[in-house]
Amino acid sequence: MSDKYRVVIVGAGVVGSSIARVLSMYENFDITLVEKEPDVGWGASKANTSIVHPGHEEEPDVHPLRAKLCVKGNEMWRTWAKELEIPVTFPGELMVFTNDEEEKKAREYIKLARLNNVPGVRIIYQEELRVLEPNIAREAKGAVYAPTGGLISPFEAVIAVVENAVENGVKLMTETEVLGVKVSEGRVKGVETNRGFIEADIVINAAGLYSDKITHSAGVELNFQVKPRKGEYLLFDEDIPVKPTRVLHTTPTPITKGVYAITTVHGNVLIGPTAEDLPIEAKGDASTSVKGLDYVYQEASKLLREMPPRSRVIRTFAGLRPEPPGGHWLIKAYSDPWGFVNAAGIRSPGFTSAPAIAEYVANLISETFDIKLVKKTNWNPYRRDITRLNNRPLSEIDELIKKNPAYGEIVCYCKTVSKAEILEAVDRMIKTGIKTITLDGLKFRTYAGFGMCQGAFCRWRIAKIVSEKLGVPLYDVTVKRTKYGIGDVKTLWVERKG
Amino acid sequence: MKTLEYDTVVIGGGPAGIAAAIKATELGLKTILIENRDLLGGIPLQCVHTGFGLHYFKEDLTGTQFVTRLLDKLEKLRVEYLLKAHVHSIEYLDYDKKLVNVVTPQGVVRILTKTIIYTTGARERHLYEIGVVGDRPDGIYTAGEAQTLMDIYGIMPGREVVIIGSGDVGLIMARRFALEGAKVKAVIEILPYPGGLMRNVMQCLRDYNIPLLLGHTVVKVVGKKRVEKVIVAKVDENFKPIEGTEFEIPCDTVVLSVGLRPYLKVLEKLGIHIDPATGGPVVNEYLETNIPGVFVAGNALVVNDLVDYAVEQGELAAEGAKVFIENKGIPTKNWKLVEKGRNIRLVVPHAVSGERDVIIYARVANPERNVYVQIPELGFRLFSYGVRPAEMIWFKLRKDMFSKLGADVNKITLEVKPR
Numbered sequence: 016m017s018d019k020y021r022v023v024i025v026g027a028g029v030v031g032s033s034i035a036r037v038l039s040m041y042e043n044f045d046i047t048l049v050e051k052e053p054d055v056g057w058g059a060s061k062a063n064t065s066i067v068h069p070g071h072e073e074e075p076d077v078h079p080l081r082a083k084l085c086v087k088g089n090e091m092w093r094t095w096a097k098e099l100e101i102p103v104t105f106p107g108e109l110m111v112f113t114n115d116e117e118e119k120k121a122r123e124y125i126k127l128a129r130l131n132n133v134p135g136v137r138i139i140y141q142e143e144l145r146v147l148e149p150n151i152a153r154e155a156k157g158a159v160y161a162p163t164g165g166l167i168s169p170f171e172a173v174i175a176v177v178e179n180a181v182e183n184g185v186k187l188m189t190e191t192e193v194l195g196v197k198v199s200e201g202r203v204k205g206v207e208t209n210r211g212f213i214e215a216d217i218v219i220n221a222a223g224l225y226s227d228k229i230t231h232s233a234g235v236e237l238n239f240q241v242k243p244r245k246g247e248y249l250l251f252d253e254d255i256p257v258k259p260t261r262v263l264h265t266t267p268t269p270i271t272k273g274v275y276a277i278t279t280v281h282g283n284v285l286i287g288p289t290a291e292d293l294p295i296e297a298k299g300d301a302s303t304s305v306k307g308l309d310y311v312y313q314e315a316s317k318l319l320r321e322m323p324p325r326s327r328v329i330r331t332f333a334g335l336r337p338e339p340p341g342g343h344w345l346i347k348a349y350s351d352p353w354g355f356v357n358a359a360g361i362r363s364p365g366f367t368s369a370p371a372i373a374e375y376v377a378n379l380i381s382e383t384f385d386i387k388l389v390k391k392t393n394w395n396p397y398r399r400d401i402t403r404l405n406n407r408p409l410s411e412i413d414e415l416i417k418k419n420p421a422y423g424e425i426v427c428y429c430k431t432v433s434k435a436e437i438l439e440a441v442d443r444m445i446k447t448g449i450k451t452i453t454l455d456g457l458k459f460r461t462y463a464g465f466g467m468c469q470g471a472f473c474r475w476r477i478a479k480i481v482s483e484k485l486g487v488p489l490y491d492v493t494v495k496r497t498k499y500g501i502g503d504v505k506t507l508w509v510e511r512k513g
Numbered sequence: 514m515k516t517l518e519y520d521t522v523v524i525g526g527g528p529a530g531i532a533a534a535i536k537a538t539e540l541g542l543k544t545i546l547i548e549n550r551d552l553l554g555g556i557p558l559q560c561v562h563t564g565f566g567l568h569y570f571k572e573d574l575t576g577t578q579f580v581t582r583l584l585d586k587l588e589k590l591r592v593e594y595l596l597k598a599h600v601h602s603i604e605y606l607d608y609d610k611k612l613v614n615v616v617t618p619q620g621v622v623r624i625l626t627k628t629i630i631y632t633t634g635a636r637e638r639h640l641y642e643i644g645v646v647g648d649r650p651d652g653i654y655t656a657g658e659a660q661t662l663m664d665i666y667g668i669m670p671g672r673e674v675v676i677i678g679s680g681d682v683g684l685i686m687a688r689r690f691a692l693e694g695a696k697v698k699a700v701i702e703i704l705p706y707p708g709g710l711m712r713n714v715m716q717c718l719r720d721y722n723i724p725l726l727l728g729h730t731v732v733k734v735v736g737k738k739r740v741e742k743v744i745v746a747k748v749d750e751n752f753k754p755i756e757g758t759e760f761e762i763p764c765d766t767v768v769l770s771v772g773l774r775p776y777l778k779v780l781e782k783l784g785i786h787i788d789p790a791t792g793g794p795v796v797n798e799y800l801e802t803n804i805p806g807v808f809v810a811g812n813a814l815v816v817n818d819l820v821d822y823a824v825e826q827g828e829l830a831a832e833g834a835k836v837f838i839e840n841k842g843i844p845t846k847n848w849k850l851v852e853k854g855r856n857i858r859l860v861v862p863h864a865v866s867g868e869r870d871v872i873i874y875a876r877v878a879n880p881e882r883n884v885y886v887q888i889p890e891l892g893f894r895l896f897s898y899g900v901r902p903a904e905m906i907w908f909k910l911r912k913d914m915f916s917k918l919g920a921d922v923n924k925i926t927l928e929v930k931p932r
Contacts, residue, residue: 467636
């Protein structure tokens with residue numbers, strides 16, 4: 016046994032993954048990142064508004080940690096995105112108001128911005144608003160402009176962070192559900208999982224929606240409960256005429272929490288979310304509803320001068336965000352049981368704050384457990400993105416094909432994705448430690464199936480590439496959680512005879 | 514990067530594209546056909562059912578047989594084609610010079626051409642654009658995807674199937690599933706009449722005792738990992754679900770057959786004008802778009818219900834390319850717009866010259882019995898016992914019919930009137 020602390024991080028969402036990356040910088044730890052889903056980032060990290068928040072919506076006296084770490088996280092993503100080649104832009108955010116009451120409310124965010132040291136936040140009116148956002152709705156009166164507001168590809172961010180963490184020695188275990196934390200003699204001993212017991216000296220709870228269950232099993236914070244809050248979204252095609260230039264947000268009021276309209280880093284228009292509090296038992300219910308989607312569509316029309324028609328919707332989805340009591344994040348390291356750490360109930364602005372939360376957790380661990388952190392000399396901060404054809408000049412595409420003819424086989428027409436990109440994504444998934452290659456996982460890595468046809472043209476082609484690469488029958492390829500088919504066409508005849 | 518030169522580049526190797534490439538070659542044009550997949554033939558390759566070629570070959574063939582006949586002809590004429598070739602982009606240089614950028618496993622090929630015939634077909638509409646809500650589990654397939662799986666790769670998507678939409682592909686797939694031993698629980702159609710051809714309703718549903726629920730919609734898909742059930746409800750006259758009429762159908766598979774849309778991604782980037790009614794381009798009687806020398810045929814032009822029409826359009830576009838090249842542009846100066854009158858949902862072409870015979874393709878908005886399909890300006894009138902949105906109206910306007918039309922008349926109107 017080495018003299019390193021064995022760390023288990025529960026949950027490979029953006030928080031757990033970021034903690035894994037930050038801890039991988041140090042010699043002190045031997046880290047295992049454990050995820051119950053087949054892939055990383057499939058919880059709240061995937062289904063959100065994809066915003067890097069400026070940090071002017073957090074009240075510092077009520078949520079000091081949220082206020083501090085959001086502003087810091089916004090800064091840190093700029094570095095992380097460069098190091099890890101994550102698609103990100105910083106177009107700035109406009110919190111739009113349409114009447115006096117909203118304007119009054121909006122002005123309060125200017126105050127918060129000042130208290131939180133969010134740079135450049137100010138009120139703008141008609142003319143400037145229309146310069147900054149030519150596609151703003153007619154009824155918009157003005158807005159709170161927060162120039163540091165950004166947009167990120169949330170699922171790719173988690174993938175990139177995990178790939179880099181694994182490069183730096185972290186071990187990923189997918190489809191591994193933590194059933195409980197084992198504590199004995201005042202110390203954590205490890206975690207019980209569906210795949211057996213994993214020994215650990217330090218257990219970090221980053222289980223999002225399920226982080227209450229994990230902390231209860233460690234015997235601390237027994238009153239802590241995480242409730243699911245549902246957010247529904249509509250995602251539109253890239254090729255629509257009027258798209259938001261900035262991050263557009265309706266002013267949150269005591270009645271509504273505000274709806275966003277953005278152009279994602281991939282060029283699609285995204286509107287949402289609703290904010291519906293579900294009962295604690297409903298942690299698996301990410302269903303969409305007519306009511307929710309209609310509401311989002313109607314609210315977003317206050318932001319854009321022309322709404323894309325519903326016929327240009329390419330996907331509707333919902334995400335469940337963890338909502339802790341009072342909206343308070345629970346970030347704490349415990350000396351009883353020694354070795355247990357909560358990064359629990361991380362609700363919005365959790366994505367934005369994740370890198371800062373990770374640093375904060377690293378410091379907590381160092382202080383609480385009296386560990387003198389020693390930086391690795393060979394830690395690699397860089398991760399290269401998949402080599403993509405989309406938006407690449409023809410001459411470069413030609414060169415890529417000369418090196419690897421698989422770049423010349425286009426499998427996804429909508430997003431111009433080649434066979435080579437699919438194969439690279441499969442290789443990376445295997446290298447990262449993902450047990451099951453899913454078509455959904457490939458979609459999030461390559462964008463194949465992300466376009467107007469939603470995979471009707473390309474799903475079977477991609478499945479076929481996976482089938483050939485892994486040497487499994489086409490019907491055995493996993494879509495998201497189940498197989499693509501039930502067998503060959505004779506299957507049911509055989510079953511009937513049997 | 515290699516640069517080649519052709520008179521016409523045909524993009525898309527399905528029936529319309531094959532027919533266009535054959536015709537263009539026969540007309541003496543230097544032609545190349547570009548296909549993304551590793552074989553020519555397009556969608557009919559996966560159509561093991563009959564119903565193909567009644568008009569064109571005067572025989573009832575399977576899709577595979579139909580397209581094989583076309584391909585035999587193509588090979589005999591030694592028409593050039595590229596497989597595994599994806600059209601990345603088109604650059605418009607001049608009215609008779611376009612650059613087609615093609616990505617192939619051998620590298621990027623640039624093709625300089627006078628004309629383009631675009632025959633890339635249609636895409637299937639998906640669950641989200643028709644507004645079905647609920648969970649997003651595995652086990653949801655478009656009808657075409659299910660057909661590819663079953664009849665190209667021989668794999669079975671699921672056991673208990675609900676089909677949303679009664680388009681032709683959905684009806685055909687209902688029968689295919691039933692034939693392979695799956696239980697097809699229902700075909701659900703929001704409209705009060707079926708979306709596909711009547712012959713398919715009879716041969717694919719009635720003959721296999723598959724229930725067709727007209728005036729119903731799926732209000733919710735339910736399933737944690739794979740589809741577990743769908744919630745179905747009756748709809749009112751505005752297609753809104755009627756509260757209290759909901760019921761569940763347990764199933765593990767949902768197949769969508771909710772219509773096709775012309776797939777024109779590359780052309781849209783070129784600034785082509787789209788007709789919202791067809792979802793395809795606005796074209797004249799040669800099937801030329803607003804971009805000179807760019808022609809569109811087959812399902813990329815308008816969703817056809819017979820492959821025979823797609824082939825006919827491909828040939829017409831090739832003739833158009835020939836006229837375009839010979840005259841350095843389509844010589845017609847005086848176009849007459851074809852307008853949509855009573856109960857006409859769509860009509861193609863959008864402009865005619867009156868200088869030659871022309872075929873009109875149209876669809877009605879609503880089913881109607883005992884009607885005249887007519888163009889008052891031409892004194893043209895056709896009796897029909899019944900028109901249905903699912904069945905394309907097809908007729909030929911002879912050149913001499915236009916002689917009655919005054920030179921100053923710049924439009925004709927197609928309409929459906931009760932007898």
